[in-house]
Amino acid sequence: MPQKVVTRFAPSPTGYLHVGGARTALFNWLWAKRNNGTFILRIEDTDQKRNTPTATQQVMDDLRWLGITWDEGPEVGGPNGPYLQSERMDTYEKYIKQLLDEKKAYYCFETTEELGALREEAEADKKGFAYQRPEVFPSFEDARKAREEGRPVTVRFAVPQDKPIVVHDLIRGEISFNPNEVSDFIIQKSDGFPTYNFACVIDDYLMKVTHIIRGQEHLNNTPGQQSLWLALGFDNLPKYVHMSVTISESGGKLSKRERPATLKKAIKAMQDVDLDNLANVGGISRTDIEDFLAGKSIPDMPIINTIAEYLKVPLPEINIVDFSKSGYLPETLVNFLALLGWNPGDDREIMKIEELIEAFDVSRLTKSNSLFDRQKLISFNTEHLKMVESDKLIGYVKAYLKEIDSPVLQADDETLLRIIKLCEGARTLADIDRKSRFLFIDDDKIEYDEKSVKKVLLKSNGLENLAIVRDRLAAMEELSEHAIEQMLRGLAEEKQVGLGKVAQPLRVALCGSTVSLPIFDSVQLLTKERTLARIDKTIHNVKEQANTGD
RNA sequence: GGCCCCAUCGUCUAGGCAGGUCUAGGACACCGGGUUUUCAACCCGGCAACAGGGGUUCGAAUCCCCUUGGGGCUACCA
Numbered sequence: 001m002p003q004k005v006v007t008r009f010a011p012s013p014t015g016y017l018h019v020g021g022a023r024t025a026l027f028n029w030l031w032a033k034r035n036n037g038t039f040i041l042r043i044e045d046t047d048q049k050r051n052t053p054t055a056t057q058q059v060m061d062d063l064r065w066l067g068i069t070w071d072e073g074p075e076v077g078g079p080n081g082p083y084l085q086s087e088r089m090d091t092y093e094k095y096i097k098q099l100l101d102e103k104k105a106y107y108c109f110e111t112t113e114e115l116g117a118l119r120e121e122a123e124a125d126k127k128g129f130a131y132q133r134p135e136v137f138p139s140f141e142d143a144r145k146a147r148e149e150g151r152p153v154t155v156r157f158a159v160p161q162d163k164p165i166v167v168h169d170l171i172r173g174e175i176s177f178n179p180n181e182v183s184d185f186i187i188q189k190s191d192g193f194p195t196y197n198f199a200c201v202i203d204d205y206l207m208k209v210t211h212i213i214r215g216q217e218h219l220n221n222t223p224g225q226q227s228l229w230l231a232l233g234f235d236n237l238p239k240y241v242h243m244s245v246t247i248s249e250s251g252g253k254l255s256k257r258e259r260p261a262t263l264k265k266a267i268k269a270m271q272d273v274d275l276d277n278l279a280n281v282g283g284i285s286r287t288d289i290e291d292f293l294a295g296k297s298i299p300d301m302p303i304i305n306t307i308a309e310y311l312k313v314p315l316p317e318i319n320i321v322d323f324s325k326s327g328y329l330p331e332t333l334v335n336f337l338a339l340l341g342w343n344p345g346d347d348r349e350i351m352k353i354e355e356l357i358e359a360f361d362v363s364r365l366t367k368s369n370s371l372f373d374r375q376k377l378i379s380f381n382t383e384h385l386k387m388v389e390s391d392k393l394i395g396y397v398k399a400y401l402k403e404i405d406s407p408v409l410q411a412d413d414e415t416l417l418r419i420i421k422l423c424e425g426a427r428t429l430a431d432i433d434r435k436s437r438f439l440f441i442d443d444d445k446i447e448y449d450e451k452s453v454k455k456v457l458l459k460s461n462g463l464e465n466l467a468i469v470r471d472r473l474a475a476m477e478e479l480s481e482h483a484i485e486q487m488l489r490g491l492a493e494e495k496q497v498g499l500g501k502v503a504q505p506l507r508v509a510l511c512g513s514t515v516s517l518p519i520f521d522s523v524q525l526l527t528k529e530r531t532l533a534r535i536d537k538t539i540h541n542v543k544e545q546a547n548t549g550d
Numbered sequence: 551g552g553c554c555c556c557a558u559c560g561u562c563u564a565g566g567c568a569g570g571u572c573u574a575g576g577a578c579a580c581c582g583g584g585u586u587u588u589c590a591a592c593c594c595g596g597c598a599a600c601a602g603g604g605g606u607u608c609g610a611a612u613c614c615c616c617u618u619g620g621g622g623c624u625a626c627c628a
Contacts, residue, residue: 012628047627112626119624128552128624154626172555173567181553189626196628220554220623244556245622253622336562339577343563347576366563368556369621376562376578382591425591435589456588488587503587515589 003236005037006210009063009070010200012044013055015301016319017062018256019372020215020246023337027243028213029068030338030360040207041073043084044200046193056084062320066330067353072207080207085199092194095202095232096155096187104231105187106137108154109146130183133158152190157198157228159184165223170211170241171365177223185224201225205234213241213362216369217253241362244341245369248316254372259308259315259322260298266313267293282307316374327400327429329388332381341366350383382427393420400429407440408433415525422517438511439525443533448541449513456504456514463539465495466505470535479528481520488519509538 007028011021032039041063045051060074072078082088099105108131110118122129133156138146143153159165165177187198194202204212219242229237248254267273279286282303291297298304301319308315317323323333335351343366344351344359351359388396394413397420401409411419423432438446456462472487473479488506492499503519510531516522523531 010628014628044628050627108626110626115625123551123624126551152626169555175554177553183624186626191626193626195626200628215622216555217622218628221628242555247621251620339562341562345564347564349562349577370563371561373561373578379578386591423590425589427590431590485587492587499587507588513588517588519587 003210005032005035006040006208007032007037007213008040008042008204008207008209009068010042010044010203011059012047012050012196013052013059014050015052015055015058015256016321017059018254018319019317019323019333019337020254021059022062022066022068022320022333023246023340024214024243025063025068026066026334026337027241027342027360027362027365028211029070030357031211031213031362032071033357034360037210038071039069040078040209041070041083042203042207043074044196045084045086046196046199048191048193058321065320065324066334068334085194085203088199088203089192089194091206092188092199092202096194096198099157099187099231100140100155103137103158105155105157106134106184107140107143107146108156108186109138109143109151111152128181130180131156131185133184154186154190155188156184157187157224157231159224159227160231165227167219167222167226167240169219169222170239170362171367172242175219175222179223179227182223182227187228197221197224198228201228201232201234204238205229205232208236209238210236211239211241211362213243216242216245218242241365244366246340247369247371249371249374254318256301256318257298258318259301260292260304262315263304263308263311263313264293264295266308266311270311278307278310281310324400325403327431327433328377328381329384329396329429331388332377332384335384336377336380340370340372350380350387352387378427382425385426385428386424390417390420397429397432401433404430404433406433406437408436410440411436418521418525419517422521435515435517438516439522443530443537446510446512446534448508448538452508452512452514456508460497460501462501462505465491465502466509466535467539469502469506470532470539473523473528473535474532476528479524481524484520484523506535509535 009021009025009028011017011025017025029039031037041060043056043059045056056074063069070076072080073083077083085092096105100107118132119129147153159179159182161179163179165179165182167175167177169175185197186195188194203209222240222242226237226240246254248258250258267278275289276286279289282289282299283306284299284303288297288299292299299307304315315322317326317328320333324330331353334353335356338351338356338360339349342360342364344355345364348355348359385393394416397416398409400406408416408419419436420432423435426432426435468491469488472491473484476483476487488502489499492502495501504514507514507516507519507522510516510522510526517525526534
């Protein structure tokens with residue numbers, strides 16, 4: 001009887017879910033789905049210093065946004081819970097004790113500084129660091145005394161040294177490690193919490209995980225974890241799959257540090273920036289800003305986001321929320337992420353989730369690292385935007401508008417649907433907002449883009465044509481798209497110019513830039529009254545600007 | 551430094567495990583052209599890769615070794 005496939009995603013709750021994590025979660029989820037198995041979400045919150053209270057919720061929200069749901073885990077429960085490691089301390093304690101009793105683990109008392117010195121020594125010696133195992137393991141009594149003396153007490157696992165440790169990786173084959181290069185690692189910290197390397201082995205066993213699909217960055221942890229699994233007498237060693245790493249344009253592993261780094265670079269490149277003002281905007285002190293620019297510290301992500309938004313510095317999307325705020329569809333992310341280091345073996349690229357599940361196979365994972373290509377992501381989004389059914393799309397659009405707090409939110413369903421239709425070919429949901437925003441902004445709040453004004457109104461009789469358009473519009477009784485079109489085309493013909501020469505000045509007058517919904521619809525949607533008002537205001541302002549010689 | 555992984559167009563990749571069907575296929579980007587009321591979208595065409603060197607073999611992108619290059623890990627983080 002074949003074993004039921006059980007996979008898991010085990011993030012530490014340190015912040016938002018980022019693309020790398022999402023990809024790991026996705027592959028595990030796809031594999032479970034493919035095999036009608038179980039997908040577990042387990043929260044690895046064993047580091048008291050790094051846990052953010054809201055992070056678990058955030059990660060779950062992000063996973064759900066992507067459509068990745070778990071069969072066992074927080075909020076849904078399951079037979080092998082709890083699924084928060086911080087709630088499993090008794091379990092870990094039990095196994096620590098077992099290992100200690102069996103002399104497979106031992107106490108250590110070094111301070112962080114002492115260990116650091118040993119490491120430096122090893123490096124100076126051109127050797128890898130491996131903890132020197134004592135000949136006689138300290139007793140329970142020794143540990144008690146050390147604790148009393150204020151020394152940190154940790155527990156290390158004694159990695160069996162008898163033979164090479166061979167890890168079987170489903171995509172990389174056999175990987176052999178020399179056991180004396182696998183250091184006896186800490187399994188219990190001095191604060192009593194288990195380390196990742198320990199807790200994850202215990203839980204993978206107790207939760208009956210069959211496939212561990214994770215990033216290549218964990219490959220070096222595997223010999224230790226596998227030895228531990230065996231030393232605990234656990235059966236059914238899980239199958240290991242170490243995926244390629246996602247690389248960013250700048251070279252290294254795609255990391256959340258990229259957003260602050262981009263912002264820092266942008267600020268430094270600016271001429272006179274008012275640091276006090278920035279501090280104010282971000283709600284932090286001037287010293288915080290200075291430390292940030294000096295590379296000493298990094299403010300929290302919301303602060304980074306706020307400052308970047310204020311300075312209008314675009315930051316690369318890293319976290320899943322960043323992508324949703326940039327107007328990407330969950331379908332796009334899932335499809336794109338799935339194809340980063342995996343492919344179905346044929347020429348298909350744009351795939352629905354059901355297709356991905358159907359075609360997914362861990363043995364087709366790519367070995368080499370792949371670069372996160374944002375251009376291709378956009379193209380995927382364009383395709384998915386064309387594919388989603390319109391009632392689903394309207395839901396996405398509304399959620400997006402809400403997320404970015406757009407004035408387009410005022411549109412009723414009928415109008416919104418019409419806008420969406422008019423935006424066919426859009427690349428992101430942001431395009432839809434950008435093109436239709438002007439309809440929902442007060443006439444006197446329209447911002448006129450300088451370049452557009454210069455290019456369209458101040459050249460090629462732009463202003464004159466606009467004035468004529470104004471009069472003809474004013475004279476029109478019925479303002480249907482068709483009538484508007486006839487009028488504009490007629491004028492262009494009279495003037496012996498292309499339609500653009502009369503349409504573009506009008507567009508700029510209405511929305512302040514050269515990009516908007518199709519012009520005939522734009523006028524019709526805006527209404528005659530507001531259209532005329534905006535034209536008048538534009539003509540007035542531009543003339544004034546010309547007079548002051550500016 | 552040590553250990554580990556990887557290596558096909560600029561990028562994601564097919565092909566590699568079962569060597570000939572590969573003058574290396576697809577997609578994104580790019581370039582040229584078309585369409586066009588803006589931005590997109592759309593249509594047609596084009597450019598572009600087996601990292602280098604040794605083997606094995608009648609024959610290597612495919613198997614082996616070395617070099618080079620890239621990446622990961624090297625915490626009482628996960």
